[in-house]
Amino acid sequence: MTIYDELAARGLIAQVTDEEEIKELVNAGKATFYIGFDPTADSLHVGHFMALMLMRRLQKAGNRPIALIGGGTGMVGDPSGRTDMRSMMTPETIAHNCECFKKQMSKFIDFSEGKALMVNNADWLMNLNYIELLREVGSCFSVNNMLRAECYKQRMEKGLSFLEFNYMIMQSYDFYHMFQTLGCNMQCGGDDQWSNMLGGTELIRRKLGKDAYAMTITLLLTSEGKKMGKTQKGAVWLDPEKTSPYEFYQYWRNVDDADVLKCLRMLTDLPLEQIDAMDQWQGSQLNRAKEVLAFELTKLVHSEAEAEKAQQTARGLFSGAGDTVNMPCTTLTPGQLTGGSIGILDLLLAAGLVPSKREARQLIQQGGILLDGEKVSDATLAVPAEALQRGVVVKKGKKTYHKVQL
Template identity: 75%
Template sequence: MNCEIIACIRGAPRQRQNEVLEYELRERAAIRKMKREETKMTLYDELVARGLIAQVTDEALIKDLINNGKATFYIGFDPTADSLHVGHFMALCLMKRLQMAGNKPIALIGGGTAMIGDPSGRTDMRKMLTPEQIQHNVDCFKKQMARFIDFSDDKALLVNNADWLLNLNYVELLREVGACFSVNNMLRAECYKQRMEKGLSFLEFNYMIMQSYDFYMLYQKYGCNLQFGGNDQWSNMLGGTELIRRKLDKDASAMTITLLLNSEGKKMGKTASGAVWLDPDKTSPYDFYQYWRNVDDADVLKCIRMLTFLPLEEIDKMDSWEGAQLNKAKEILAYELTKLVHGEEEAKKAEATAKAIFTGGDAANMPTAKLEADSFTDDEIDAINLVFGAGLATTKSEARRTIQQGGVSVDGEKVADIAAKFPKSMFEGDGVVVKKGKKSFVKVSVN
């Protein structure tokens, strides 16, 4: 505070002193705002602010690459299913952010590594897939990735590591690549420790070498200088940078993304019925919307920061939100992510459906379930089989407990008796709304 203001304050009445102090505080706030505007946040700064970065090999080098659009980077996706899921979602959003800043993404489909299986984060061995299953899954991945990444005009590449891994000569690989890896170092890697207790197969032990070889090949073929992955992939990624250094005498970089965990430390993207898929035929847009609408209060702002493209200034204002405001934040999260994955029209439908249901109305886009004719005995179905058949419980025991706890209603009437029966005629035509708890609704009809 300058001398003139100090003198003014000392010699003025208290009201005047307060006015001068308020003026000075406003001026300081204005100066801070001006300085923030002058110092534009870089892409790396934004990734840090959103809580996305876990580990980096060389921070200064990575900053220079991604902030200046000089990164040709890759993220690997093993096609172990016929759809991407929420676990892949953060990686796809990161690729989109970096591409928007002028960097070039390479989406590496693991058609070759899927033949082995990644042991990271697992206590059991992955199911072996046939080449035909893997190819089908690869084709499904390509369609879904195009919603996030612009592959036109060589702005991004989609490659399959089967193109080089499946043609490798085993003896040649041992001589050229195997000699670059220390078994002692590999056994210390976190990705192998969990499998060691139950028995790590030699097949899985080779996964780190295969992933490292991917980076080595992408560096040579496409000038790929940076790899991203989940922070459970750190050891595999370091293997790739070391292989490039030893074989090519070049520097390559690696950065891991923070895993999407809830407040209990568990991976997000799982429900009682399984994974939350990006394929609308496996997880409907409404169910996808509802998954995010129902996240815990403690997780909603973290998810908005990490997964949406809303400006950080807008998100920062939500930090003080409580109660009903947090419900509004959940609606924002659900809408933004559904729009990203399924498009704006489906996001609006899901939002309208949710609001219609929760205000006691009906909606054309409510999730549906169809009962088979053999679900009925003497043209009736009991409450347990109804809840189970509607997909509102994964087992009949769970359905029984839910009914006994008063958590089920059919056509607006609470079901109090597990022996209650409902005639087949109820479910003909448009069907009947079956509700579990406050948030799960299904319109049930008969085939």
Template identity: 75%
Template sequence: LQMAGNRPIALIGGGTGMIGDPSGRSDMRTMMTPEIIQHNCDCFKKQMSRFIDFSEGKAMMVNNAEWLLGLNYIEFLREVGPHFSVNNMLRAECYKQRMEKGLSFLEFNYMIMQSYDFYELFQRYGCNMQFGGDDQWSNMLGGTELIRRKLGKDAHAMTITLLLNSEGKKMGKTQSGAVWLDPEKTTPFDFYQYWRNVADADVLKCLRMLTFLPIEQIDEMDHWEGSQLNTAKEILAYELTKLVHGEEEADKAQEGARALFSVGGSTENMPSCELADEDFKDGSIDILSILHKSGLSASRSEARRNVEQGGVSVDGEAVKDVKAVYARSQFEGEGMVFKRGKKKFVKVVVK
């Protein structure tokens, strides 16, 4: 939209974050402190700057705390309340799916608040279209209706398909299976690998939704099969990693990933874990400690299960003995590559 000459307004939820959106969730969100909300807002601005040009006059970033936190409750009810039908609200999918487990009055207000956001943006900045995920459809329509009823003007809503995790759930920030834009939470290498390992059926959808590759180029991939689909996945992973983390990190991630599947490939850019002297006992370290220390397993007990189930290998050789140990000297130089499952691996070296 920005490339087509429009001026985006990125809306940060400093006010709505105090409530929490029930859309796409089967449980109530964890309440956040004002400090956490402000920290999240600061992080969002930094992340969005990778995708939206916020230079002079090109785009705006506003925080709905600016108009929501100072609202007088009685005045708000009188001004906005008459324009919302409870019957219609309860028919909305985001509320309907919560009725059996229980919907708090706190969350019930969310649609009205998001609608009020659109009303404020329309009045303050002339914003006439709201764009978001398709789980926001009811909330967005509430805004267009509020603008029509109070101002007699037309406003519009546009949604895009949500990305879902492998369990078919919304890939939200607080759901398991999410991939993060923050390199502290998902490293550029793991980010690359996530997209490199998408299902065959999803790769073209993701290329169309998430990259700026010419649509004609993507259409040509429609008939790709077998190893060609792996090439498409590499293109997807590289393009997205470049967009989010920059070209240098994308190059490193691609080189590191390719090294795992080629004989004699360089492991220089592979994720690594450094062992210190205190990690060794009598000059050696056991397999369970390595898996836990490197983050390949969440605990020693999980590491034991991983080995027993045949999901662990070292430098390409399967490890079947939970008591396997490795000498310090084996990690010197290039180190050793430990792998868990098909997608998790790390190069282990000594300091």
């Protein structure tokens, strides 16, 4: 199976331009391709997984990835998939986030000896002359066509700033610049980026001739990847300080039955033959498939040792025989106690298990909270300091465990 066929079989390819040329390019290991990462946080999250694994797979086939950090475009903000204007980030915040990305990406991509590049588009976008940009790039874009793009259409009713309107031109210029300076001949991105990516391909061909070797390929990031990484508590991060290895494991262990094989194909290195064999699994066997998914991805991000610890903890907790060493834990200070105890509503809130006391009260009324294995039925329950010094285990619903200690 060629690398292109494998990407298609794993469900990663949504749309392409010049399919036969792209097949020939990537199968021969001659693609220098980029994927952009918006530095809006100081950690990557699991929604970036699909892009990282695509880069990893293409690199193993001999192609060269460029991880483009959007330090320049991050100053503008991409309107795609948004209903309001993104808050502005300072250059210092963007620079810090870019450094954090570099460390995390190195776990997936080999940057040694020029095998992959990491660049920041602030290096060229921040120095552009506005008049030159209008003349050189702006003249190649039709406003009518831009307004027909889905990323703009969905914002027109609520308002689209001229700042954001420039995003397509800036992203297109990225591809044009890297094509000329780095030999970048292919771009990859989520299907919400399709219009922006086509803009880059068209810009190269208009400026350098129709024979210019520039192509696009998109991933299923809007329908699949972008829904990953979100829980009731927020994003699932790759940084262990933000999402512990156990919580990371549990996120994947709890994916929907309908998504487990899809995630195994898209996100793991397991052979397709092995995953296809799981297609016949049902009932409790699907739980085994989820364990495989959770273990493989936790190993990839946090190490095999952390994956084993997370799996042992999860299995033990669900069987009622596990220890709490690797369980997510919140440590309270004496100042959070009143009269030597803390109310159960305050405890749940402090542990981040609920966003409000109102929701905590509803969970208790519905029988959704257990404390050290006992169902909590009284919303006025006070947990004493003596118990907290030993550490108490809160179970929320069927799958969420959390330790709270003093």
